[in-house]
Amino acid sequence: xxxxxxxxxxxxxxxxxxxxxxxxxxxxxxxxxxxxxxxxxxxxxxxxxxxxxxxxxxxxxxxxxxxxxxxxxxxxxxxxxxxxxxxxxxxxxxxxxxxxxxxxxxxxxxxxxxxxxxxxxxxxxxxxxxxxxxxxxxxxxxxxxxxxxxxxxxxxxxxxxxxxxxxxxxxxxxxxxxxxxxxxxxxxxxxxxxxxxxxxxxxxxxxxxxxxxxxxxxxxxxxxxxxxxxxx
Amino acid sequence: xxxxxxxxxxxxxxxxxxxxxxxxxxxxxxxxxxxxxxxxxxxxxxxxxxxxxxxxxxxxxxxxxxxxxxxxxxxxxxxxxxxxxxxxxxxxxxxxxxxxxxxxxxxxxxxxxxxxxxxxxxxxxxxxxxxxxxxxxxxxxxxxxxxxxxxxxxxxxxxxxxxxxxxxxxxxxxxxxxxxxxxxxxxxxxxxxxxxxxxxxxxxxxxxxxxxxxxxxxxxxxxxxxxxxxxxxxxxxxxxxxxxxxx
Numbered sequence: 212x213x214x215x216x217x218x219x220x221x222x223x224x225x226x227x228x229x230x231x232x233x234x235x236x237x238x239x240x241x242x243x244x245x246x247x248x249x250x251x252x253x254x255x256x257x258x259x260x261x262x263x264x265x266x267x268x269x270x271x272x273x274x275x276x277x278x279x280x281x282x283x284x285x286x287x288x289x290x291x292x293x294x295x296x297x298x299x300x301x302x303x304x305x306x307x308x309x310x311x312x313x314x315x316x317x318x319x320x321x322x323x324x325x326x327x328x329x330x331x332x333x334x335x336x337x338x339x340x341x342x343x344x345x346x347x348x349x350x351x352x353x354x355x356x357x358x359x360x361x362x363x364x365x366x367x368x369x370x371x372x373x374x375x376x377x378x379x380x381x382x383x384x385x386x387x388x389x390x391x392x393x394x395x396x397x398x399x400x401x402x403x404x405x406x407x408x409x410x411x412x413x414x415x416x417x418x419x420x421x422x423x424x425x426x427x428x429x430x431x432x433x434x435x436x437x438x439x440x441x442x443x
Numbered sequence: 444x445x446x447x448x449x450x451x452x453x454x455x456x457x458x459x460x461x462x463x464x465x466x467x468x469x470x471x472x473x474x475x476x477x478x479x480x481x482x483x484x485x486x487x488x489x490x491x492x493x494x495x496x497x498x499x500x501x502x503x504x505x506x507x508x509x510x511x512x513x514x515x516x517x518x519x520x521x522x523x524x525x526x527x528x529x530x531x532x533x534x535x536x537x538x539x540x541x542x543x544x545x546x547x548x549x550x551x552x553x554x555x556x557x558x559x560x561x562x563x564x565x566x567x568x569x570x571x572x573x574x575x576x577x578x579x580x581x582x583x584x585x586x587x588x589x590x591x592x593x594x595x596x597x598x599x600x601x602x603x604x605x606x607x608x609x610x611x612x613x614x615x616x617x618x619x620x621x622x623x624x625x626x627x628x629x630x631x632x633x634x635x636x637x638x639x640x641x642x643x644x645x646x647x648x649x650x651x652x653x654x655x656x657x658x659x660x661x662x663x664x665x666x667x668x669x670x671x672x673x674x675x676x677x678x679x680x681x682x683x684x685x686x687x688x689x690x
Contacts, residue, residue, distance in 0.1 A: 233542075295660045297617030300649035303634055306642060307450035376526065383529035387621065390635070400535050401624055410539040414532030421527035 236408045244412070246399065251416055253394035257385040258424070261317050262377050265324030272325075273332035274358070283333065290326040298323060298384045302391035311392030319391065320384055324377040331373025335366025368439055371432035375425050382421040396420075453646060460633075460640070460647035468641045474633065475644060479651065486629040486655070489619050492551045494612055497558035502604070505566025509600070510592050518567040525560030530618040533557060538625045546626045554618055558611035565607030569600025602671040609663035616656045630655070 229236035269290075276282040296304075301319040309315045339362045347361040363370075389398035400413035433439075459465075464476030508514030533556060537549040573596050581595045597604075620631035630652050633644035640648070 233539075292657065295613055295656050296653050297620055297656050299617065299620045299631065299634060300653040300656075303645045303649040304653065306646060307453040379523075379526045383526070383531075386529040386531045390621075397529075397531050400531060404535050404625060405539055405542065407539045410532070410535045414529070414536060417529045417532055418527055421529075425523075425527065 230406075230408070233405065233407055235411060239408050240412055247396070247412055247416060250394055250396045250399045250413075251420070254382070254385050254388075254396045254417065254420060257313070257316055257320065257388050257393060257395055258378065258381045258420070261320035261381050261385070262324055262374065264317070265321045265377060265381075266328050266374065268321065269325050269328035270332055273329055273336065276329075276333065277336050277358075277362075286329060287326070290329055293322040294326040296322070298387055299390055302387070305391075313393045316385070316388035316391040316393035316395075320381055320388070323384060324381060327377045327380065328373045331369050331376075332366065335369030335373075336362055338369065339365045364436070367436045368432065371428055371436075375428050378424045378428060379421045382417060382424065386417050453642065456643040457646035457650060460643040461651060467639045469639055472639070474640050475647065479630070479633075479648070482628055482630045482632055482648075483651070483655075485627065486616070486619050486631075486652075489547070489551055489554060489622060489627065489629060490612065490615050493554035493558055493615050493619075494608070496551070496555035497562060497611060497615075498608065500555075501559045501562035501607075502566055505563040505604075506570055506592055506597065506600075508563075509567045509570025510588070510596060512571065514567065518564055522560045522564040525557070528557075530554075530557050530614075531621060534618075534621065534625060550619070550622045550625060550627045554615045557618060558615050561610045561614070562604070562607040565603045565610075566600060569603030570596045572603070573599045598672055602667055605663065605667040605670055609660060609667060612659050612663060613656050616652070616659055620652050 230239050272282075272286050272290075276286055298319050301322065302315055305315045305318060309318060343361055343365060344357065347357045352360065385395050386397035386400065388395040389401065396413050396417045400410060400417075403409045460475040461479065462476060464473045464478050466472075467474045505518070508518055530553075534550060534553040537544070537553045538546065541549055570592075577595055577599065578591060581591045586594065619629045620634065622629045623632040623635045630648050633640035633648035634652075637645050
């Protein structure tokens with residue numbers, strides 16, 4: 212009966228009929244775009260806060276491991292376990308500790324970014340040419356000056372590459388944050404998962420956000436590492 | 444102190460849910476314990492099928508692109524685009540746009556698509572990093588292109604290829620957890636149907652999923668070590684900075 216109804220409606224694809232026909236409806240999207248605005252900003256918030264905190268922690272760990280090499284193994288292993296644990300599982304394993312909400316989602320997302328960011332900061336520092344280090348030392352730089360003026364600037368391309376991976380991955384995982392009670396575009400997506408217009412808008416916004424943030428970091432990288440431009 | 448014990452108690456209850464079946468929150472049906480086995484089976488079935496499809500598609504393409512050395516742009520695009528598409532969005536897309544396909548296959552195909560980029564990129568980089576001398580030697584011995592791929596490039600690229608397969612498998616196991624949202628009852632069912640399974644079910648199933656992912660990671664890491672030819676270390680030459688391989 213419903214099948215028949217749908218077939219009858221297929222002739223007229225305007226307005227509400229398009230919705231009943233489960234089509235891609237520009238009118239519906241224009242009229243209902245409001246409902247995506249706050250999930251979108253929640254998504255941005257979850258991503259920025261998680262990657263920001265994750266970067267602060269991973270960066271500190273990398274600086275520590277840069278001085279004390281024996282820490283590289285243990286830190287890689289522990290952050291590797293965090294990386295392996297499925298985010299959805301972590302949301303609910305945290306339930307008795309942090310309950311439901313933003314905190315739980317952010318803790319899980321931060322844990323996931325640590326390995327990516329730590330590994331890239333370490334790779335960047337390890338790939339600094341020995342000559343550059345020697346030159347810095349020869350100019351009388353202290354270890355701290357060497358780190359901030361020579362090693363970290365030269366490590367920037369790898370560090371920024373890690374940030375790009377972390378951001379795009381986190382945008383994807385934040386789409387699951389609604390399961391932890393933290394909102395985001397995933398909630399909007401699953402509110403009406405069979406309706407094509409809804410899936411396209413919610414999914415499209417998430418993909419668009421990932422692409423835009425990725426390009427923003429790339430632009431930032433180009434801006435703060437002018438010396439790499441000639442090479443690429 | 445009492446709050447500490449309270450959360451230990453919650454985990455204790457979750458383990459009880461894993462090992463002993465109980466009446467559901469709503470009454471009637473049994474949940475937990477051996478009732479988890481069908482869910483585990485579906486979870487493994489979806490994962491295995493998705494990985495099979497992904498490997499069948501990604502491996503030949505990755506090897507071919509790596510062998511000819513022409514597809515750097517394609518390999519980069521696939522890996523970058525793959526990362527930007529949220530797994531939930533992909534599953535939702537298949538469910539919304541292919542309503543007549545059984546949900547099981549929609550989920551399987553979506554998971555397979557998610558699994559392709561790491562395998563393809565790693566296969567490509569794995570072949571590209573094979574030393575040109577080894578390939579030249581093989582060619583000098585009169586090997587055909589197919590023989591070179593099969594007997595030289597593939598074995599030398601295996602560690603990286605298995606790295607890609609490992610990452611994808613863990614990712615697919617994780618993503619299969621949300622399949623119950625579209626009606627495929629995997630181990631995510633107790634998590635998403637909290638009103639039926641209770642908090643013990645949600646936490647218990649999370650423990651099982653986490654254990655499954657860690658076991659897959661550890662198991663495939665062992666396979667990866669086993670297939671690494673003697674004398675080959677997993678040192679990656681900076682072949683192309685924009686191509687990020689996975690461990």
